[in-house]
Amino acid sequence: MPELPEVETIRRELERDILNQRIGRVEVLAAKTIHGKTGDFIKQLTGNSIAGIDRWGKLLIFDLKKGGHKLLIHLKMTGQLVYKDTKKLVFGGHNISESDLVVPNRFTRVVLHFSNHKALYFNDMRRFGFMKLVEEADLGGVVAKSYGVDALSPDFTEKYLQKALKKRAKTTIKAALLDQKHLAGIGNIYADEVCFATGILPNRRVNTLSVSKIKEIYKAIKRVLNLAIKHGGTTFTSARRSQAKPAYALAGFGEAKEAQSQFLAGHFVRSDGAKGNFTQYLKVFDRTGQKCLRCKKGIIQKNRVARRGTHFCQKCQK
């Protein structure tokens, strides 16, 4: 599901599309998706509008124009935000499959209806994701409770990383990179990519890493995340994981101006040809059994580190 680059891509696209539109109606199809009282949620959002969108790690923060609240959205593993305009569908989040090309669908949990049939759909197969209102004054506390500095913020410095890793001395580097309390934004894909980029085995204990190696990790985090954002994030199409289905060439964020019937016929074309799909830039994640792109000798292995599927080259990661 979405990690920092995917969420940032969603943030940018939604900021372009949904700001300052009046929310005429709020539809809550799965009450559990709303953390807090559904009645309050509907009341605060109806007639309101979104003045801006921020992000902290993988958390989206919608700035509501009226009422002094922020709307927090977390997509967790399978959440998607789909914006439907009169002419286009804009996707962001979990991978896109055929069933997603129509909204609402069986995974639609919440819908914010704007005027003229425009709408923002929150879809979430596994229902881990949530939408939650918090009072502006409480935002800092709510965020700080779960998240350390954002990996792309200016506050994320090499010094910060050195210090954060000292607190996680006995665990694996992969577990430390995944821990949002120290550093917010890195998930399973980019943790593997950062380890590969720096030639470190994901199960290496943090206290065996030198100061200069941590400096390399710091640089790799910024480089890998920024490159992923440049390419619109990583989303696996159904075709990548299963050859049985047609390939819809979608990135972490997809957009099309074609009618829905054309999507379904398999004629999907990206409206913005400049945006690629970061899956083609992944160097180690999801490459199990393939030759290592760096040393050309090792075969990418997969095991379990920090209870997550973990990819690495035994030959050139130490």
Next chain:
DNA sequence: CAACAGACCTGCATGC
């Protein structure tokens, strides 16, 4: 506080 297992949910691929 750090470290780690269990839980939360649903769908899909795989293997018997």
Next chain:
DNA sequence: TGCATGCAGGTCTGTT
């Protein structure tokens, strides 16, 4: 074909 199992891009919570 049916059924069981394991796996999935995340993070809360509870235990030690």
